[in-house]
Amino acid sequence: MSETPAIEAFNSVETWAEAIAARLAETLGAAVRDHGRALFTGPGGSTPAPVYRRLAATDLDWSKIAVTLVDERYVPETSPESNARLIRDVLLQDKAATARFIPLYTPEVTVDRAAIVAAKALGDAGGRFDAVLLGMGEDGHICSMFPESPTLKTLLTPTLKPTVLGVPHGRDGMAPTLERLSINLPYLMSAGRVILGLKGAAKRRVFEEQAQGDPKTQPIAALIAAGVPLEVLWTEEG
Numbered sequence: 089m090s091e092t093p094a095i096e097a098f099n100s101v102e103t104w105a106e107a108i109a110a111r112l113a114e115t116l117g118a119a120v121r122d123h124g125r126a127l128f129t130g131p132g133g134s135t136p137a138p139v140y141r142r143l144a145a146t147d148l149d150w151s152k153i154a155v156t157l158v159d160e161r162y163v164p165e166t167s168p169e170s171n172a173r174l175i176r177d178v179l180l181q182d183k184a185a186t187a188r189f190i191p192l193y194t195p196e197v198t199v200d201r202a203a204i205v206a207a208k209a210l211g212d213a214g215g216r217f218d219a220v221l222l223g224m225g226e227d228g229h230i231c232s233m234f235p236e237s238p239t240l241k242t243l244l245t246p247t248l249k250p251t252v253l254g255v256p257h258g259r260d261g262m263a264p265t266l267e268r269l270s271i272n273l274p275y276l277m278s279a280g281r282v283i284l285g286l287k288g289a290a291k292r293r294v295f296e297e298q299a300q301g302d303p304k305t306q307p308i309a310a311l312i313a314a315g316v317p318l319e320v321l322w323t324e325e326g
């Protein structure tokens with residue numbers, strides 16, 4: 089059984105965001121140097137913006153870096169719910185403006201068709217992430233791996249190929265409220281570096297609890313059991 093990763097604590101959002109951005113930049117810079125290109129993926133939500141702002145201001149050869157998302161709501165970029173909108177507004181600015189963006193959402197007739205299109209686009213971009221930033225919901229979901237979701241089991245199956253799957257919206261008020269697109273666990277297993285950024289005491293507790301959970305139903309436990317190279321950086325500041 090793989091060890092639960094140690095939680096690295098930072099005493100402010102500033103130092104926490106600086107540390108995450110520096111590690112992601114180090115890995116992306118090395119990938120561009122060694123392979124001539126790099127692929128980065130990150131989350132939406134309310135957590136990553138300070139990291140994205142610092143990454144955008146970092147001197148990298150962004151013209152050789154492609155950026156995508158770990159998950160997306162099945163909505164166009166014009167929607168305030170769009171994660172792509174966050175990436176374009178905060179990360180693809182400043183020095184990072186020349187990076188290529190690969191959306192997960194495309195206006196296909198169904199979320200499953202959009203997932204097939206996204207899976208091909210990521211495959212065409214190399215099919216492996218050099219660096220991944222993850223967030224986590226207070227229910228322990230990462231990407232769009234939601235508890236009770238009918239897609240969870242497939243998303244957490246370690247033996248499948250890296251891909252993107254459509255996730256239906258939750259029933260009877262269960263999350264997610266919108267249909268989603270999500271990368272699966274094999275994409276995290278094959279990544280060069282995976283950083284989980286957590287803010288607030290509640291999320292630290294959820295991480296510690298779920299790390300001991302069932303890898304078949306709890307994403308954090310699944311990542312650990314699958315040997316994902318997870319670095320956990322946390323700050324008390326919410």
Ligand SMILES: O=C(O)[C@H](O)[C@@H](O)[C@H](O)[C@H](O)COP(=O)(O)O
Nearest residue numbers: 131132133134135223224225231
């Ligand atoms: O589409 C999303 O909502 C995000 O990509 C999602 O996976 C996020 O990482 C968690 O939900 C945490 O969200 P917060 O950072 O807002 O707590």
